[in-house]
Amino acid sequence: MSVEISEKDLETWAEYLLSYSLGGIEPDDVVMLKGEPVTWPLLSKLQDKVFAAGAIADLNLVAPDNDRGKVFGASIARHGSVEQIARVPGWHRERYESMTKYVEVMGSERPELFDGLPDDTAMALAKADEEFRRTRGLKRWVLTLFPTQGFADIEEMSLADYARVVVAASTQDPRKLETIEEPIRQLMDRSKRLRFVTRCPKHDRDLELSIDISPGKAIPCTGIRNFPDGEVFTSPDSRHTEGEIFVDMPVFQGGAVIEGVYLKFEGGNIVDYRANKGGDALAKIIETDAGSKRLGEVALGMNAGIEAVLRHPLFVEKVGGTVHIAIGASYPICFTDDPASEAGQARVAALAEEGVFNKSAQHVDIVTDFRGNGAGKAVFFDDTEVVVRDGIWVLP
Numbered sequence: 001m002s003v004e005i006s007e008k009d010l011e012t013w014a015e016y017l018l019s020y021s022l023g024g025i026e027p028d029d030v031v032m033l034k035g036e037p038v039t040w041p042l043l044s045k046l047q048d049k050v051f052a053a054g055a056i057a058d059l060n061l062v063a064p065d066n067d068r069g070k071v072f073g074a075s076i077a078r079h080g081s082v083e084q085i086a087r088v089p090g091w092h093r094e095r096y097e098s099m100t101k102y103v104e105v106m107g108s109e110r111p112e113l114f115d116g117l118p119d120d121t122a123m124a125l126a127k128a129d130e131e132f133r134r135t136r137g138l139k140r141w142v143l144t145l146f147p148t149q150g151f152a153d154i155e156e157m158s159l160a161d162y163a164r165v166v167v168a169a170s171t172q173d174p175r176k177l178e179t180i181e182e183p184i185r186q187l188m189d190r191s192k193r194l195r196f197v198t199r200c201p202k203h204d205r206d207l208e209l210s211i212d213i214s215p216g217k218a219i220p221c222t223g224i225r226n227f228p229d230g231e232v233f234t235s236p237d238s239r240h241t242e243g244e245i246f247v248d249m250p251v252f253q254g255g256a257v258i259e260g261v262y263l264k265f266e267g268g269n270i271v272d273y274r275a276n277k278g279g280d281a282l283a284k285i286i287e288t289d290a291g292s293k294r295l296g297e298v299a300l301g302m303n304a305g306i307e308a309v310l311r312h313p314l315f316v317e318k319v320g321g322t323v324h325i326a327i328g329a330s331y332p333i334c335f336t337d338d339p340a341s342e343a344g345q346a347r348v349a350a351l352a353e354e355g356v357f358n359k360s361a362q363h364v365d366i367v368t369d370f371r372g373n374g375a376g377k378a379v380f381f382d383d384t385e386v387v388v389r390d391g392i393w394v395l396p
Helices: 007-021 037-052 074-079 090-098 119-137 149-155 159-170 176-190 279-286 342-354
Strands: 030-035 056-061 101-106 140-145 193-200 205-212 219-221 231-234 241-247 251-253 256-266 269-277 295-301 322-328 363-369 376-381 384-389 392-394
Touching (some): 007 037, 007 159, 030 037, 037 056, 074 119, 090 119, 119 279, 140 159, 149 159, 176 219, 193 241, 251 363, 256 279, 269 279, 295 363, 322 376
Parallel strands (some): 030 056
Antiparallel strands (some): 205 241, 251 256, 295 322, 322 363, 376 384, 384 392
């Protein structure tokens, strides 16, 4: 079943993505537009605008069994081998290297097709895609989400209601977030440590997680990378995360819903974990490689304008009054102003050698609710506690 989105909304949405998020399209650009055929209404509008600007649109249509357009889809994971997955075609690499800008339109027709893959080949798929995720991360890029029946089913909503929430959030002027996020950005930048207190319902006790954020800079997110947006994030020193956390908000990842996550960290590493739902999916994420046992991001959600809390990471992590941590890879932009430059790459490589910067094939966001009725109880930047007011994080 397809969804009807007005031409006006598609026009507004596409214009924000190309003009605001990507900073405009120049004639010498090669813009990769990636998504499943079910997202065609938005892909088509983007393609028209790229060509109208004199640039080249590289339309990368993704098979329905392929989670976010990885090198291969679920078929090779179920019927092939780890050795086959490692045989990445040369043209695939050239395609990613030749693009200058990247738009990914997420939204799956049948997300169940890439759920429940065998452990060894699922991990191999993630590892095979790592270099391409890194390549597109060095270009100007943005992610957005198109409403589909498959994702509406995951949210347990009608397609019409789900589309209304997604489109409304995706056609708001993102520049409003710039002023809202600045106080938290400044506080994060001058702080050395973040502490979260969460309540574990199973054991009826408070947990505390301490994260070293001193090496990285805070990044305000206003629609440049994700659309819709609304968070302030940084990448921590992956060696120095200690304690426990309970993560209560459900999140959709790799074809499965993960919910009720407990994590315990020692020396930066996850040493114990469990989930009330989606435990197998969580295990596949954490056991992918050495870096998938560490954190690559910590962030506060700052968007008070999302009408409903959805399970998709692009939406749930942006909800004002939430906190999310990411299992896996760090972001180079937190450690250097120009990750694509030789100097920037050298700095990131040095930090990776030290263990500050975390390298992994994974980067999976999980979210805790601090709005009053969730597991989240308190957030401290050093000794300063921040609170939720009018749907966003503020200084007391």
